[in-house]
Amino acid sequence: MSTTPRSRLRAQKTPLPHAAVQQDGTRRRILEEALQLFANEGFHGASIRTLAKAVGLQPSTLYSHFPSKEHVLAELARVGHEAHHEALREALLSAGPGPVEQVRALVRAHTLQHATHPQLAVVVNEELYALAPELAAPALAQREKSSALLVEAISRGVALGVFTPPEVLVTAAAIATMGLRIPxxxxxxxxxxxxxxxxxxxxxxxxxxxxxxxx
Amino acid sequence: MSTTPRSRLRAQKTPLPHAAVQQDGTRRRILEEALQLFANEGFHGASIRTLAKAVGLQPSTLYSHFPSKEHVLAELARVGHEAHHEALREALLSAGPGPVEQVRALVRAHTLQHATHPQLAVVVNEELYALAPELAAPALAQREKSSALLVEAISRGVALGVFTPPEVLVTAAAIATMGLRIPxxxxxxxxxxxxxxxxxxxxxxxxxxxxxxxx
DNA sequence: GATGGACGAACGATCGTTCGTTCGGTTAGT
DNA sequence: ACTAACCGAACGAACGATCGTTCGTCCATC
Structure with missing residues (x-):
């Protein structure tokens, strides 16, 4: 009866994923439209037919590029986590050796990433549960590596006496969480x-x- | 092909919603099971038949208690936002007049609520987008009132010179966000x-x- | 002439919902 | 007090729609 015209995000425009997708044309367009749909209506709320229509293809054609709907989401998750981790890694490399500079660089990169690619952040963080465990595993592994970067920087600062958080892990979680709700x-x-x-x-x-x- | 046995939450046990549901038996059991399912598999990922089976009813019987699947979610959202707002209000009332005490009370209540009722928090915050706007409106209104409580307490502290946040709204968002990812x-x-x-x-x-x- | 992207039709399964009925308990009428 | 009327909860079957996916075919390009 009632449709769901709701868009979950504040920013409903279409930031493109990233340069890390390989420059194929149709496959990339599928990922771009899937990103919008999954972000706005959720993985289960978006259908293959809606996605196909958004790309301008027949539903069956999507299966020439991805073996299943889940694999589309898995690829988005992979790209998103990869871009995010890469941003953190580069920020850390171009920061100085001090824990203050490193945390500042990490948080800035984290926030920039989520503010620049809101839908990618949402899909990566909120829709991953819809994936079968074996498809979600690579993304989860990279997420673990990313959060380890922050925890390590904080721990280093604590060891040096520069940081005095009330508790390391809860504080790290609070810092990481700031970025996640940006979209x-x-x-x-x-x-x-x-x-x-x-x-x-x-x-x-x-x-x-x-x-x-x-x- | 592949099912989705994923559970989105860390805590997959079943905290019951609240005493604010009216003490009907079947209706309450429907809400309790729906809470689990919506939290773990998402609104679109959970089906009426799955819900009926969890409650031990036929799918058609659910429509003796709710006019539609969306109305079940809307009721959960209403209950969740009401309980949350009530917790904040009570915390504020039993706190002293100082901004420090008030913010401490608000944040404590906010965190306690999300840690005690994780699935309610998830459904209320992440699945609301699946509702038609007119069904989501009451919950969104109450959410606005809740966040206003925090912003007002902070603004009062700033006016008194007790608080020196780098920016009021962003800081308020960061504080509120800490609780949202707890589940x-x-x-x-x-x-x-x-x-x-x-x-x-x-x-x-x-x-x-x-x-x-x-x- | 082989390959792969795209098509249109169709598959079986599942979706949310409706229908007609049954059954048990409360209420109303005499 | 006995019965008739009623009502809501629950059932089982089925509705049309849509779901993800598969199949066979066409066509362009190398």
Missing amino acids: YWYEPSEALPIDRLADLHAELALRMLGVRLSP | YWYEPSEALPIDRLADLHAELALRMLGVRLSP
Whole structure:
């Protein structure tokens, strides 16, 4: 009876995934449209036929590019986690050796990623449960590696006496979580551009860790 | 081909919703099972037949208690938001007049609610998008009221010079977000009981606001 | 002439929902 | 007090629609 015209995200425009997809044309277009649909209506809420129509293909043609609907989601999850992990890794490499600089770089990259690619963040974080375990495994493994980067940086700072969090893991979870909800409330604006949001999150993270910069 | 045995939550046990459901027997059992299913498999991922089987009824019988599948979710969303808002309100009332005490009380209540009723939190926050706007409206209105409680307490503290957040709304969002992801990673344990988690989150929130308690 | 992307039709399964009926308990009428 | 009327909960079967997927064929390109 009633359709569901709801869009889950604040930003309903279409940021493209990334350069990490291999430059095939149709396959990439499928992934782009699937990203929009899965983000807005959920994996189970979006149908193969809706996806095919969005791409401008017949439903059967999708199976020339992906063996199943689940594999489309799995590929999105893989791409998303890979891009995210790569962003964190690069941020860490170009940061200085100090824990403060490293955490700031990690949080900034984390926030930038989620603010720049909101639908990718949502699909990667909220729709992964719809995958069979063996298809979700690679993405989950990379997620583990990404969160380890933050925990390690924090632990290093604690060992050096620079950070004084009330508890390492809960604080790390709180810091990582800041980024995860961005797609639901944030929209870039002049008053709050993406880069400023990243700075604010970095500042909040350092405050949680007990660092006072400008007293 | 492949089923989806995934459970989205860390805690897959069955906390019951709340005393705010009216004490009807069957209707309540439907809501309880629907809560489990919607939380673990998503609204679109759970079927009326699965729900009926979980309750021990025929699918058609469900329609003696709810006019549609969507109405079951809408009722869960209503109950969840009501319980959450009530918890925040009571916490605020029994807190002192100081902004520090009020924010601590709000954050503690927020965290306790999400840690005690993880599936309710997930359904309320992640599955609402599946509802037609007119069914989601009451829940969204109450959510707005709840977040306003936090923002007001923070603003009062800022006006009094007690809080020095880098930016009010982003900081408020960060504080509220800490609680929202609890169901995905937290499980009560001896090392980290629920009450301790609530204290930690309150401490982190106050740190973000620029309050240093035990220097 | 082989390969692979695209098509249109169709498969069986499952979806949310409706229908007609039965049954047990409460209420109303005499 | 006995019966007739009623009503909501539950059932079993079935509805039409849509689901993910498969099949056979066509056609363009190498």
